Amino acid sequence: MSGTRNNPAGRHRVVIVGGGAGGLELATRLGDTLGNRGRAEITLIDRNRTHVWKPKLHEIAAGSMDMSAHEVGYLAQAHWHHFRWRVGAMVGLDRARREVLVAPYVDDEGQQVTAQRVFGYDTLVVSIGSLSNDFGTPGVAEHAMKLETAADAQRFRTRVINACIRAHAQATPLRPEQLKVAIIGAGATGVELAAELHRTTREMVAFGLDRVDADKDIRVSVIEAAPRVLPALPERLSQATESLLTKLGVEVHTHAIVAEVLPGGVRLADGRLLPAELVVWAAGVKAPDFLKNIAGLETNRTNQLVVKPTLQTSRDDDVFAIGDCAACAWPQADHGKGGMVPPRAQAAHQQASHMVKQIGLRLAGKPLRPYRYRDFGSLVSLGEFSTVGNMMGGLIGGSLMVEGLFARTMYLSLYKMHELALHGFAKVALDTLARLIVRRTEPHVKLH
Known part of the structure; x- marks a missing residue:
């Protein structure tokens, strides 16, 4: 000791x-x-x-x-x-x-x-x-946002709201990059953000921003250097997720390496330019x-x-x-x-x-014990649309692929485990009940 x-x-x-x-x-x-x-x-x-x-x-x-x-x-x-x-x-x-x-x-x-x-x-x-690892990509520090802290997340939400209000109020036609969001990285964070944005931006404009056509004007794209989205998950779940994102109208670009982030979009290594008013870097970890x-x-x-x-x-x-x-x-x-x-x-x-x-x-004063990681798999929430993942990966020698309501329940339980570790059962139960009550009396999307 x-x-x-x-x-x-x-x-x-x-x-x-x-x-x-x-x-x-x-x-x-x-x-x-x-x-x-x-x-x-x-x-x-x-x-x-x-x-x-x-x-x-x-x-x-x-x-x-x-x-x-x-x-x-x-x-x-x-x-x-x-x-x-x-x-x-x-x-x-x-x-x-x-x-x-x-x-x-x-x-x-x-x-x-x-x-x-x-x-x-x-x-x-x-x-x-x-933190996110931008691998020294030009323009990321100047023109892209990252979701590393709660302050980052709040700042991004404010910019999304402001972008919608600006588009609603302006008399001139939308610029090519307006109301377009480019998410770099199709891991869990990137995919989850894309699915949530599809729903919340539509709810947001429904609160009186009627000059914005959500289906026509708002575009979300996901950019991934790997051959598929969610490369850490089994290929079948990756394909199912990509199909769902495409059905929602999210543009998915795989095999796409970002060469530079610009003030009005993203330039890929193959020369393509993707216009975007908001760019989020969600790739890499360090x-x-x-x-x-x-x-x-x-x-x-x-x-x-x-x-x-x-x-x-x-x-x-x-x-x-x-x-x-x-x-x-x-x-x-x-x-x-x-x-x-x-x-x-x-x-x-x-x-x-x-x-x-x-x-x-x-x-x-006793000898310490070695830590052994127990892999319970990975879950990715696609908002109200679905949840996908593989469970008990390293524990059963393979992957039990899960989707839908069961996967959603398991995803929510991970957060409840964290809350229980911090607060105990009584407080978690009361807080959960309070949130359910408040959710029935307020908008399901934060508008400020």
Whole structure:
């Protein structure tokens, strides 16, 4: 077990950086089991004030989910579950002194709220998630939006609403790129966003924007470099999804490599130009750049921290990593393929549960146990139109393909599992009931 150097209180200090799916679940469970009993001091550091489950960002972006009904305030969560939340972004690490350096926090008006701070730790867990990887494609930073945070999703939704209002109000004909959305990347995020946008934009214009013809004027296209959409899913489900998107009017471009993002569209490597007023980059995944070789820790080519089977980083047993920012091996014996644990919410959830046990073992001075990823498959929601996926992939040695209502139920259950880990059954049940009641009295699409 690590010591308590520079720790006058004498309690084991667990610092968790990143309050995403894995980090917030871990802080909550450790607070309930260790913090509540005074056995450890649990601190969660995140630059945001609220948490939103990342797989829900496409719904916020499309306007089909009201973020205020689903976000979790870190300060209240910390108070109720016996851990501390501190606002700020990790910018440095001193492994010798076992200290995390956190940048000053500045508000939207440019006012400094907190100064630069240092937090000592005995166990550090890095859980800062992932970002989109634009592979250095020209024009992405200047002209494309990404769905990496709740703020990104809200900004995109506002731009969609403004685009519809602008088109309704203007006296001149629509420009070629107006009311056209290009989504680069046909993985889960891209496909889910395209399906949600098809429905919500039509509901939006139905609220009085009658000079916009949704079927004629609004166009959504999905651009994918691979031969098919949803390349991670079985081919039959991929084909079924593409057929549904095409039926909805979504233009699907496969074998299409983006050469450049322009102010008014996307230029492909074969020379084609796809006009678009809004461009979303939803392809590729990497860990934040500042992690690359931070404090001498080993990272891979996508900036992920390389970890042992125990989830300890390869060069420091006091530093752990979980979730999308961790490069965790997935042994061939577990699923017949080998490789790395995929960056999915279910992996972060499992690793958070495993870390609760690991920290208990550290406090008891016992050997740590290896983590084994259990693949429960992948599910992709196409909004009200369908849900597709493969279940229990690595557990049964194959894929059980599911579609329709059963798949939709399983998809919703993943989010409920996350909510249960944070709040318990009583609060989740009451919140779910409240949302159902409110949904009957308000528009099904967020209009502001």
